[in-house]
Amino acid sequence: MSLRSSAPRVAALLLLVAFVTAPQLFSFAFEPLTANNAPAIYNQGSLLSLTLSHLRIVFLATLASTMLALALGIFVTRPSGHEFLPLSRSLVNIGQTFPPIAVLAIAVPLVGFGEKPTFIALFLYGLLPIFENTLSGLTGVSPQALDAAKGMGMSPRQRLFQVELPLALPVILAGIRLSVIISLGTATIGSTVAAKGLGEVIIAGLQSNNVAFVLQGGLVVALLAVLIHDGLGIAERVAARRSGRPLDEAR
Amino acid sequence: MNTILQTTVPGMHSSRSHIILDRLGSVIAVLISIALFAAPFATYRANRIVAGEGRMLTEALPTAGALGVTAVILCVALCAVLARAPVIRLAAAAAGLGAVFPALGWSAGFLTPAGNTFARVSPALGFWLLTLALALLAADALTRLRLGPLARLAALAVAAGAIAGLLLSGAWNDLSLLKEYANRADSFWREARQHLWLALGSMAAACLVGLPLGILAHRFRALRAAVLQVLSIVQTVPSIALFGILIAPLGYLAAHVPLAAALGIRGIGAAPAFIALFLYSLLPVVGNTVTGLSQVPPAVTDAARGMGLSRRQRLLEVELPLALPVILAGVRIVLVQNLGLATVAALIGGGGFGTFVFQGIGQTAIDLVLLGAVPTVALSFAAAVILDAMIDLAKGPSHDRD
Structure with a gap:
């Protein structure tokens, strides 16, 4: 990573941190967008705490979906779960045609308003990309590598943990990255069902017709997503370099 | 989550026995x-x-x-x-x-x-x-x-016919879902048209712009990296955030440029939703066009050149037809993605099936949520099946499906 390519990243990160910790410093930029003396900076809660609860729910949901999706992906690629492999492939295809908002909306009447429906939607929808990439990562391990591991006398368990998973790691990480980015967006919409998050700023702006709120909420969410996407991309490249294979398969 | 891990992990190693x-x-x-x-x-x-x-x-x-x-x-x-x-x-x-x-x-x-x-x-x-x-x-x-592509399309048609028959026969008319529909039959079809217009219109615009852009990006390496990088950043921005970012400049445009206001461009409403969906659609179209064109074997283009085909003929008669399945795969991603994302447009007054979803959330009326969500899911599913079949048809019979 050269200095030149990381400079914009660092600048963007500093800008984001400065904005959520001391938004008043930036009120001059948003004032022209307001009318009738409306506040230029979101004043119904701290941007920092909204950002943190936004990140918290995305992190917890991604953690949960990663664990389940990995376990399921490993299961259907073992001999004992092979029967479920073709079906799970088509289920992932079908599942991804469900818009995340539909999952969120259907969860609300079942579990009520708040964090719960948002968590369920993030968790369920987050499963799909991770599971899909776990499958393609594990089934993409070259048969030669597996044969070599078998020839070295490795047990199936050792092969899984020392050969297959490390080789599949970059692809799995790419799935996790996709899942995190989708979750960041869905968590923003979660604010319509009263989950605490950055969507609140945008929704408050839409309700009070305050374009300044809408714009700053949009910018914070966008910057957050771009930075996280970028950071996870770096993690993938590190993992790919370690596993000694180019990243062109990972999305 | 731990319990799930623990219950599935033992199953991975044991049970080699063959059960009938x-x-x-x-x-x-x-x-x-x-x-x-x-x-x-x-x-x-x-x-x-x-x-x-x-x-x-x-x-x-x-x-x-x-x-x-x-x-x-x-x-x-x-x-x-x-x-x-x-x-x-x-x-x-x-x-x-x-x-x-x-x-x-x-x-x-x-x-x-x-x-x-x-x-x-x-x-x-x-x-x-x-x-x-x-x-x-x-x-x-x-x-x-x-099943082959045509058989899958036939299966989809049979399923759609069965559901249409069920709905038209009146067998479901006593269900709450259809009572919600009956109360707002007019607005249902209006939002359906709006949903399709947002999803398909932005897709068509993205194809019109994205295909030439992809062909140019394929030709010029410097352009390729820049375009793909910018588009992938756009793709990363969550939908509602992008709507929000577009509302400010569009509102400014509507207030200061009379022509924009006359064209119906406003800060909130369908315009920011349409532009956002268009921007999201560009990456799959441009990216897949570049990938598809770069996968055309050099031997084939050489042969075409040897046959005396001009650059334009090579592009239209050789390269694009060979790249078609990959380009269609991009269109499939766009279509399924847009049909889902158009739901969010209702939040900023853009209409579409999301109107019922968000109304239903507001009234905790699950049937109203379903009235918006079920058609959305059905449309995305049908779009995925149809485009998958088209991709297989474009690949021709020589290719095996996985």
Whole structure:
């Protein structure tokens, strides 16, 4: 990573941190967008705490979906779960045609308003990309590598943990990255069902017709997503370099 | 989550024994048993807002009807466990769905007291579980049948026809979902048109701009990196944030440029949603065009050059047709993505099926949510099937499907 390519990243990160910790410093930029003396900076809660609860729910949901999706992906690629492999492939295809908002909306009447429906939607929808990439990562391990591991006398368990998973790691990480980015967006919409998050700023702006709120909420969410996407991309490249294979398969 | 990990992990290593029972079929049979005997089939509410009470299948239908439906479903479960031939499993799943769906409408008529226009009957957990189990069985059978593209389109048409027949026959008219529809039939079709216009219009615009851009990006390496990088950053921005970012400049434009206002461009509404969907659509179109063109074997382009084809002829007659399946795969991503994302447009006044979803969330009326969500899911699903078939047709018969 050269200095030149990381400079914009660092600048963007500093800008984001400065904005959520001391938004008043930036009120001059948003004032022209307001009318009738409306506040230029979101004043119904701290941007920092909204950002943190936004990140918290995305992190917890991604953690949960990663664990389940990995376990399921490993299961259907073992001999004992092979029967479920073709079906799970088509289920992932079908599942991804469900818009995340539909999952969120259907969860609300079942579990009520708040964090719960948002968590369920993030968790369920987050499963799909991770599971899909776990499958393609594990089934993409070259048969030669597996044969070599078998020839070295490795047990199936050792092969899984020392050969297959490390080789599949970059692809799995790419799935996790996709899942995190989708979750960041869905968590923003979660604010319509009263989950605490950055969507609140945008929704408050839409309700009070305050374009300044809408714009700053949009910018914070966008910057957050771009930075996280970028950071996870770096993690993938590190993992790919370690596993000694180019990243062109990972999305 | 730990419990799930622990229960699945041991299964990975043990059980090499060969069981004759179909294991997926057994899972389906267990789901069916839970749905039939331990979960309510329908929910009855005295009016639209009060909490519902579950009704088991035996309570939701006249005794003879409940026994008949139960018998049919149990036969299906038996087929799932014992029959291996995909055709039989598919027929069983179809028969099961053919019993469960009309039964739901029947139960709505049976549970609603005569002349009571306030009572509402909605599908409950048992119905959803049965549908899930039968859909799993059908999906597994269809996967194993490895149907060709035309056969898959035919299957989709049969399924769509069956659902249309069910809805038109009036068998479901007593269901709460269709009562919600009947109350807003006009706005339903208006939002449907708006949804399609947002999703398909932005896709068409993205193809018009994205294809030439992709061809240029393929030719000029420097342009390629820049374009793809910018588009992938756009793709990363969550939809509602991008809507928000677009609202400010569009509002400014509408206030200061009379022509923009005359064209219907406003800060909130369909314009920011359309532009956002258009921007999201560019990356798959441009990216797949570049990938598709770069996968054309150099030997083929050389041969075309040797035959004296001009650059333009090579592009139109050789490179683009060869790249078509990859480009169509990009269009598939765009279409499915747009049909889903158009739901969010309702938040900023852009209309579409999301209008019902967000109204339903606001009123905690699940049937209203479903009125928006079900058509969205059905459209995305149909779009995915149709484009997958088109991709296979574009690949030609020589390619094997995976």
